Amino acid sequence: MNVLDVKKLNVTYDQKGIHLFKQTPVNYAVSNVSFSIEKGKTYGLVGESGSGKSTVAHSLIGLCPIASGEIVFNGQKLNRTRQDCVEINKDIQIIFQDAYGSLNPKKKVIDIISEPIVNYETKTFDQLVERVSELLEKVGMRDDVLYRYPHEFSGGERQRIAIARALALNPKLIIADEPTSSLDTSTQARILNYMKMIQQEMNISYLFISHDLSVVSYMADHIGVLYDGQLIEEQSAHQLFKSPKHDYTKTLIKSIPSID
Numbered sequence: 001m002n003v004l005d006v007k008k009l010n011v012t013y014d015q016k017g018i019h020l021f022k023q024t025p026v027n028y029a030v031s032n033v034s035f036s037i038e039k040g041k042t043y044g045l046v047g048e049s050g051s052g053k054s055t056v057a058h059s060l061i062g063l064c065p066i067a068s069g070e071i072v073f074n075g076q077k078l079n080r081t082r083q084d085c086v087e088i089n090k091d092i093q094i095i096f097q098d099a100y101g102s103l104n105p106k107k108k109v110i111d112i113i114s115e116p117i118v119n120y121e122t123k124t125f126d127q128l129v130e131r132v133s134e135l136l137e138k139v140g141m142r143d144d145v146l147y148r149y150p151h152e153f154s155g156g157e158r159q160r161i162a163i164a165r166a167l168a169l170n171p172k173l174i175i176a177d178e179p180t181s182s183l184d185t186s187t188q189a190r191i192l193n194y195m196k197m198i199q200q201e202m203n204i205s206y207l208f209i210s211h212d213l214s215v216v217s218y219m220a221d222h223i224g225v226l227y228d229g230q231l232i233e234e235q236s237a238h239q240l241f242k243s244p245k246h247d248y249t250k251t252l253i254k255s256i257p258s259i260d
């Protein structure tokens, strides 16, 4: 069963950077992109800077309008109405590269992580503390950080807080847009391992986006290669390395030091 089906997605911008709705496209940021993500699996989207990765991510959560195409979430076509957005905001969460930018610097960890819970559920303060502590535990953090502010943490710890917040509403799909790109290698590995453990425990699906094929291949069951707004190749992670079809994919594979 697929948690997400993206069908012939087109996103365009005009010369001023305004999204176009069903008008003559001036500039395709994403062109005819189709892919699916199975429940509990990871789909990796890899591509160089400007290939359209973030545009795909943003269009899925309603941050950027689509010119044409279909997004089907859990078997239901998203019509992108206000009601749709309320529903998908609960089930689809996003983690950005810049955790510092996505965490409110004026709020304590407990308020940051409990914010989505408070928006959807009625809980006492004690219940919130318990829930937030549980979420922190999933990313290897203790409840002694509850009353600290984002600037008091390292980049890796901030990203773990962002992941804990993304998990708060038991989402079905997490979009991770370059989640470890600004972190050093060992911190990156730690975060990726937490994400894998969380996936096993909660049966969450991931759309894992990165310019780095080695990171994507570590995480993903299936990989799509995005080039100049088009999905030029898509295969299981194993098969992609065994028999890449496109020259660009071959170049990406060759650029990974340990493989070749």
Ligand SMILES: Nc1ncnc2c1ncn2[C@@H]1O[C@H](COP(=O)(O)OP(=O)(O)OP(=O)(O)O)[C@@H](O)[C@H]1O
Pocket (backbone or CB within 6 Å): 013, 014, 016, 017, 018, 028, 029, 047, 048, 049, 050, 051, 052, 053, 054, 055, 056, 211
């Ligand atoms: N607001 C905008 N206005 C105009 N063009 C845009 C806008 N946002 C993105 N684009 C263009 O759309 C294309 C895809 O950009 P996008 O940010 O999705 O790529 P990306 O693969 O995520 O790149 P990066 O890894 O550098 O973030 C690029 O050509 C970019 O210049």
